[in-house]
Amino acid sequence: MKQALIFLENVALRPMLRRAAYARKQGYACYLIYSPLKEFEQAALAEMEADLGMHLFERIETTTCFELPHLRNLVRSIASEADVKGLTGMLGLFTVDGLLGAHTATLAAELGVPTQNPDALYRANNKYLMRDALRHAGVPTVDFGMAYDEQTAVEHARRIGFPVILKPVTGAASHLILKCEDEQQVIERFRMALEKLPTSANASIYEGAHVYADRAGVEHQFDPLKGMLVEGYLSGREASVEMVITEQEAVPLLVHDKIVMTEGERVFYEHLLVVPPMRFTDEEVQQMKDYATSAVRALGLQNCLSHVELRYDDRLGPQILEINPRVGGMCVADSLEALVGFDVLKAQVEQATGTFELQDAYPVKDEKYGMFTLYPPHSGVFEAVEGLEELNQLPGMVFSRLVYPIGTKIDGDDEEVFLLMCWVRGDSYESIIETYEQAERLVTFSVRKEEKASQEV
Structure with missing residues (x-):
């Protein structure tokens, strides 16, 4: 056979x-x-x-x-x-x-x-269970609570302290990440979120109502279409840690520095990432690696790659935003190949077949790379893009990749839609930043507005 x-x-x-x-x-x-x-x-x-x-x-x-x-x-x-x-x-x-x-x-x-470990996958994909597992294991995490009505959301927010974040408990792509500065915003944005969830591009993710026990053994009924997670807002520099995890070990491979981020009304956008990190000391990078390792172990992840997103708070140190049991998006696979010599496709196939072997070490090359994404101006039907030829002539450009074909419906108002991803190498961080800024000026997207737009993944 x-x-x-x-x-x-x-x-x-x-x-x-x-x-x-x-x-x-x-x-x-x-x-x-x-x-x-x-x-x-x-x-x-x-x-x-x-x-x-x-x-x-x-x-x-x-x-x-x-x-x-x-x-x-x-x-x-x-x-x-x-x-x-x-x-x-x-x-x-x-x-x-x-x-x-x-x-x-x-x-x-x-x-x-x-x-993989099914229990760990539930905890990684349910953000309440994720934070519960961290807290149970003694891994520092922000306070949090699950709310199925406006009053409960306000009560959680009062206990946690403003500002707070409302987010879908099983969400993805930074969809409906809502920062609230006071009780009135909690009420208004909780109400708005529950109106948007059933008709969103991610509706299928939220249809997965389920019952699952926390680390103390208490069962919780989760209905992602009818509730929102409330958690403390994290300030500070944002980064991500890419990891390879076997059944026995969790090894940090690379830390990306998210140097250009914006917080939209309903979405948090990551624009430009550089590697190795430019805003962190060697000691801070090691702290993030150690913290990410503790976090994935708290969940029990095994036999996978993991993308751990965090913010480095100047007072609290590294703090988890989310843990994904898969490799990061955008150009992370290219980053791992270029800086660490780590072949993501090879690792994924070998993990699935039981032939993967860890190296003794994964040294990071002394080179500077950046990845950036350009977003659509709003939701609608993606009809055209201009400036690609000029973009690919910019200094340091390795490649650009249009993620969605012309004619795709995209939900650019409520989630991160990586419409155009770019991978660039530079002699300095300044040269990478300059290439990104030129790309933003050069490339324009034509997106026809529709009354209801949804993204095809």
């Missing part, structure tokens, strides 16, 4: 295609379980297959049902015709049928192939 990998996902096909292409080149037969492919996803698959010169998947099983028993039947059908060496996902977010990443981990364990 052919050695095979099964890819199980519901919203993030294009990055999954790159991983499958790598696995195909390594000789694995690839199978895909996914939601019905949209037109632009079919085009992306055709383009990848044209580049490879072969079919990417032996079989594609499309489904709108992601209940565990149904997925189990699909996986067993594939396993009857192939020697499955790994079962892997991409984002594994909440669905109306449960947490897809946890389902994937459960099915991998049933197949006897390497797996």
